[in-house]
Amino acid sequence: DARVTQTPRHKVTxxxxxxxxxxxxxxxxxxxxxxxxxxxxxxxLLAYFRNRAPLDDSGMPKDRFSAEMPDATLATLKxxxxxxxxxxxxxxxxxxxxxxxxxxxxxxxxxx
Amino acid sequence: xxxTTQPTSMDCAEGRAANLPCNHSTISxxxxxxxxxxxxxxxPQYIIHGLKNNETNEMASxxxxxxxxxxxLILPHATLRDTAVxxxxxxxxxxxxxxxxxxxxxxxxxxxx
Numbered sequence: 001d002a003r004v005t006q007t008p009r010h011k012v013t014x015x016x017x018x019x020x021x022x023x024x025x026x027x028x029x030x031x032x033x034x035x036x037x038x039x040x041x042x043x044x045l046l047a048y049f050r051n052r053a054p055l056d057d058s059g060m061p062k063d064r065f066s067a068e069m070p071d072a073t074l075a076t077l078k079x080x081x082x083x084x085x086x087x088x089x090x091x092x093x094x095x096x097x098x099x100x101x102x103x104x105x106x107x108x109x110x111x112x
Numbered sequence: 113x114x115x116t117t118q119p120t121s122m123d124c125a126e127g128r129a130a131n132l133p134c135n136h137s138t139i140s141x142x143x144x145x146x147x148x149x150x151x152x153x154x155x156p157q158y159i160i161h162g163l164k165n166n167e168t169n170e171m172a173s174x175x176x177x178x179x180x181x182x183x184x185l186i187l188p189h190a191t192l193r194d195t196a197v198x199x200x201x202x203x204x205x206x207x208x209x210x211x212x213x214x215x216x217x218x219x220x221x222x223x224x225x
Contacts (some may be wrong), residue, residue: 006222019191042217043156043214043217044214089153091156092157093155100158100161101158103156106153106154106155106157108153
C-alpha cells in the first residue's frame, strides 16, 4: 500500500531556528503539493511541483520559506528563520494525473 | 476553480446513510467534483470524484445533479470512524495535469452512536 511519507512527524523549535521538513512522494507520482493547516486559516496551499519543477509557490511567504525537489523521491520545505506564527501542521501530497492527490500524515511544527 | 458551499456541520446516526451536500453552481464543463475527508488531525483522505455521472466505490457514492450545480456524497452505513471533516472540491480536467487545489471549510460530520 503506497503512501506519502513525511519526516519529522513532530518538530518543536525556537524562534529564529531553521526548520526542514521532508516528504517522500508515492513512487511514480509526478506532482507534489505542500499545504499548511492552522485552526484559523484551514488548509492553505503553499506550493506545488510537477516533474520536480515549481509550478506555483504564490501561497508561500517568500522571504523565509523555500521549497525544492532535489530528486523525484524527495521534496523539502524549509523555513529560515522560523517564527511562532509558522506553528501549524504541514502536509505534503502527491499525485499522477488524472488520478487524485494523496496526502501524507503531516509534520506538526511548534515554534516557541 | 469553482467555489463550493457546504453546510458547516451535520449529525448522522450510526448505521444510517450520511448524505453530505455540496453546492458548486459556478462549475465549468471541464471541472470535476472531488471529495476528501480529514479525520481528526490526520492528512486529508481521498474518497471519490466524478464529472457528471454518478460514481460509486468501496467508500462512498457520489451523486451529481444533471445540471452539475450540486452533488451529494453518500456514506451508505455510517460508522463512528466516519466522523470527520468532509471537503468538496472542484477542479479542472486532471488529464491536463493538476492546477491549484484549494480546500474550503468543509462539513464536520458527527456520527452518533
